Structures are given as C-alpha cells and as structure tokens.
Amino acid sequence: MAQRKKRSSRLFLTLVVAVLVGSALAAAFWPRALMVDLGEVTRGAMMVTIDEEGRAQVAEAYVVSTPVAGRLQRVEVKPGDAVVRGETVVAHMLPINPAALDVRTREQALAAVQAAEAAVRLAQADLNVAMASRDFAESELARTEQLADRQIASESALDSARQKRRVAVAQVETAEAAISMREAELNNARALLIGFDDRGLAAALREQTSDDIPLWAPATGRILQIMQQSETTLPAGTPIMEIGNIADGLEVVVQLISSDAVQVEVGDPVVIDDWGGEVPLAGKVRRIDPFAITKFSALGVEEQRVPVTIALTGPAEDRRALGHGYRVEARIVVWQGEDVVRVPSSAMFRSGEEWAVFVAQDGKAVKRPVEIGQNNGTLAEIRHGLQVGEKVILYPSAAVLDGTRVQQRKVE
Numbered sequence: 048m049a050q051r052k053k054r055s056s057r058l059f060l061t062l063v064v065a066v067l068v069g070s071a072l073a074a075a076f077w078p079r080a081l082m083v084d085l086g087e088v089t090r091g092a093m094m095v096t097i098d099e100e101g102r103a104q105v106a107e108a109y110v111v112s113t114p115v116a117g118r119l120q121r122v123e124v125k126p127g128d129a130v131v132r133g134e135t136v137v138a139h140m141l142p143i144n145p146a147a148l149d150v151r152t153r154e155q156a157l158a159a160v161q162a163a164e165a166a167v168r169l170a171q172a173d174l175n176v177a178m179a180s181r182d183f184a185e186s187e188l189a190r191t192e193q194l195a196d197r198q199i200a201s202e203s204a205l206d207s208a209r210q211k212r213r214v215a216v217a218q219v220e221t222a223e224a225a226i227s228m229r230e231a232e233l234n235n236a237r238a239l240l241i242g243f244d245d246r247g248l249a250a251a252l253r254e255q256t257s258d259d260i261p262l263w264a265p266a267t268g269r270i271l272q273i274m275q276q277s278e279t280t281l282p283a284g285t286p287i288m289e290i291g292n293i294a295d296g297l298e299v300v301v302q303l304i305s306s307d308a309v310q311v312e313v314g315d316p317v318v319i320d321d322w323g324g325e326v327p328l329a330g331k332v333r334r335i336d337p338f339a340i341t342k343f344s345a346l347g348v349e350e351q352r353v354p355v356t357i358a359l360t361g362p363a364e365d366r367r368a369l370g371h372g373y374r375v376e377a378r379i380v381v382w383q384g385e386d387v388v389r390v391p392s393s394a395m396f397r398s399g400e401e402w403a404v405f406v407a408q409d410g411k412a413v414k415r416p417v418e419i420g421q422n423n424g425t426l427a428e429i430r431h432g433l434q435v436g437e438k439v440i441l442y443p444s445a446a447v448l449d450g451t452r453v454q455q456r457k458v459e
Contacts, residue, residue, distance in 0.1 A: 080454035084441040085407055086391040088433045094383035095423045096318070097311065101301035101357070101377045103322075103369050105291030109265045113285045117143045117260065121278045122287065126271065130264035130290060137270070138287055140260040143280060156236065163233035170229045174222035181215035188212045268292035271371050293370060299330060299357040301377045305339050308353035310381050317357050321376035322369060329361040332379060355379070382421050389426040394439040395419070404433070405440040405447055407455070412440060414449040 113119065120139040124130070130137060191208040194200035271289040275281065299319060303311065311332055319328035334356040342352045357377060359366060369375075394404045395417070402419050405412040417432030433439070440447060447453070 080452040082456040083453045085438045086441045088437045093387040096378040099301045101299045103373045106296045106298045108291040132267045135264040136261045138262040159236040163236045166229040170226040177218040177222040184212040184215040302352035305351040316380045318378040330357045333358040388429040407438040412451045
C-alpha cells in the first residue's frame with residue numbers, strides 16, 4: 048500500500064513539473080505583439096512651403112558719395128543715427144588744391160605754350176596772305192567790270208573774276224577761324240602751367256569766403272554703414288556712407304533654386320521665421336528676378352539661384368529689432384488648404400506604384416493603399432483611403448507585415 052502511494056506521488060510530481068515546463072516553453076515561444084509608434088489621421092489646415100534662408104535689407108538704400116575731388120573731413124555721424132532729407136549734414140569736404148607741377152610736366156607745358164604761340168603766329172601769317180589775295184581779287188574784279196562795260200572783256204572773264212573774289216573772301220574767313228582756334232589752344236596750354244607758384248591763383252583762393260562743401264542727407268532714415276570715417280583726400284564719386292529707412296523700408300531677399308522658383312508666383316504669402324523675434328512676420332512675394340545666378344553650395348555643387356524679393360506686410364512694431372543685413376528664414380506658401388484630411392508623412396511608404404500605410408486595427412497591422420495630394424514633408428493630404436480618427440503606424444520597419452500583431456509603444 049505504501050509503495051502504491053509513493054508511486055502515485057511521484058507521478059503527480061512528474062505531471063506538475065511537465066506542465067510547468069510546457070507552460071514556460073509556451074510562454075517563451077508564444078508570438079508577441081510588435082511595439083510600434085502610432086499616429087492619427089486628422090482634419091485641419093495644411094500648407095506647402097518652400098523654405099530658404101534670406102537676408103533683410105533696406106528696399107531703397109542711398110549711397111552718399113563725394114560730388115567733387117577734394118579732402119573729406121572726419122565723419123562725425125555714427126551708424127544708426129537718424130537723418131532728415133535736406134536738413135541733416137552728414138559730412139563736410141574741402142576742394143582739393145591745384146596739383147603742383149613737377150619739372151618734367153612744367154617743361155612739357157612750357158613747350159606746349161610755345162608751340163601754341165607759334166601756331167597763332169602762323170595762323171596770323173595765313174590771314175595776311177588771304178587778305179592780300181582778297182584785295183587783289185577785288186581789284187581784278189573792278190577792272191574786269193570796267194572792261195566788260197566797254198565790251199572789251201567777255202562775260203566768261205567777268206564770271207571768273209567774281210569767282211576768284213569769292214574764293215579769296217572765304218580764305219580770309221577760314222584764316223580768321225584758324226586764329227581763334229589757335230588762340231584757344233594757347234589758352235589751354237597756359238592753363239596747364241597753373242600751380243602752387245601761381246601768385247594770382249593763390250590770391251584768388253585767399254579771397255574766397257568759405258571752402259566748405261556740406262554733404263546733405265539724400266533721404267530720411269538712419270545711417271546704415273560708413274565706408275570712409277577718417278579725414279582723407281578722395282576722387283569724385285567715392286562712396287562715403289549708406290542711408291536707408293529701416294522702419295518702413297525693409298524687405299527680405301532669398302535666393303531660391305531655380306526648380307523651386309518656378310513654383311513661386313508674385314503675391315504668394317510668406318512667413319518669416321527664426322529671425323529672433325517672439326512672433327513670425329508676415330510678408331508676400333513682391334518680385335521674382337528673371338535672371339538666375341550661379342552659386343556653389345557648401346558641398347561644392349553648382350546651383351542656379353533666383354533672387355526673390357519679399358515685402359514685409361505686418362505691423363512695423365513687430366519687427367522693430369530687425370535690421371539691414373539680418374539673417375531670417377523665409378517660408379513661401381505655394382499651396383494651402385483649410386479643411387484637409389491629413390496623415391503624418393512618416394506613416395507612408397511605397398507599395399509598387401502606389402502609396403500605402405499600415406492601419407492599426409484590432410491589434411493588427413492592416414496594409415491599406417491611399418491616394419495622396421499635397422505633401423509638405425511633415426503632413427500629407429489624403430484624398431482617398433483613410434478616415435479621420437484612424438490610427439496609422441509611424442516609421443514602419445521591414446518587420447511590419449499585413450496582419451502582424453502590433454502594440455503601441457509607451458512614451459516615457
């Protein structure tokens with residue numbers, strides 16, 4: 048009897064151990080649900096933008112330059128100072144002194160004067176010859192007319208005498224004009240001799256009441272930058288400073304890749320972001336340049352870039368800290384919708400020639416083809432295939448197949 052009880056106990060323990068081992072093996076090899084991230088199909092506003100870095104600049108900047116060659120006095124105004132058109136003097140200039148003549152230049156000028164004087168004397172001699180020829184032609188004409196009246200000289204001889212007189216008169220006029228031209232050349236040659244040793248010129252300069260040439264602000268605004276600060280001698284047309292109206296005249300210029308620029312139209316809304324302010328700025332496309340320029344990217348790739356000008360349309364007080372040359376991020380809106388069924392772009396993948404997503408339904412992944420519209424890289428417009436509120440798997444890996452058991456990953 049005891050042996051039977053002992054055998055029954057051993058059999059029971061064996062069965063218990065077998066059940067426990069089987070349960071452990073079943074639990075270990077039982078298929079588990081795949082942990083995935085889920086997103087939701089929503090309805091709302093959506094827009095597609097072209098994002099590019101840009102620079103803020105004054106739309107109408109004025110460059111103050113030297114009107115004449117002279118000595119610029121030290122510029123006292125500073126960048127940021129306010130100026131008023133026609134009222135604020137931004138710089139002062141003094142006329143440059145006559146250039147001193149070196150020995151070679153002076154000798155050349157003296158030789159030019161002597162040559163001009165000789166040319167005047169030669170022209171005077173030519174005038175004397177022409178006047179003598181004119182007097183002789185006039186006397187010949189008078190004698191020929193008397194002979195013609197007596198019918199001794201022919202009509203042909205009379206016409207010839209008249210023609211010779213006209214030629215002689217024209218030669219006198221030509222000689223007189225030549226004298227005027229040679230005298231002008233002489234005056235020009237003498238002007239080259241003017242130097243610091245010319246006492247008459249020095250006296251004339253001393254008699255001037257003021258040599259100062261004030262430079263007035265050409266526009267109302269602020270000084271953007273100063274190119275010439277110190278006192279120096281400058282030729283005419285040298286830039287001194289740049290003036291512009293930052294408060295009301297700012298615009299943004301971005302350089303788009305040509306393939307992006309063809310999608311932009313004048314009047315498209317723009318969102319100016321990442322400029323350092325608290326709120327984004329509103330704008331619109333004002334101008335698209337018709338000529339692309341060649342640029343090289345940071346990787347050395349040659350690109351064709353199109354300058355696009357954006358006008359700021361928001362209140363001026365929102366951008367009061369923005370200045371000339373500041374960096375901004377421009378988002379040009381090329382499409383937008385107010386009531387769009389949308390899904391995260393990360394949930395979509397290619398299935399042959401179509402787009403598809405995995406929908407989490409009853410704990411399983413269900414593959415579903417979808418028809419999409421616009422895609423901005425974050426959200427995609429769904430035209431057919433999904434309903435608002437459905438859950439889709441984000442970033443589906445190769446382990447996710449149609450019918451795979453899935454479970455949402457907990458976000459810590």
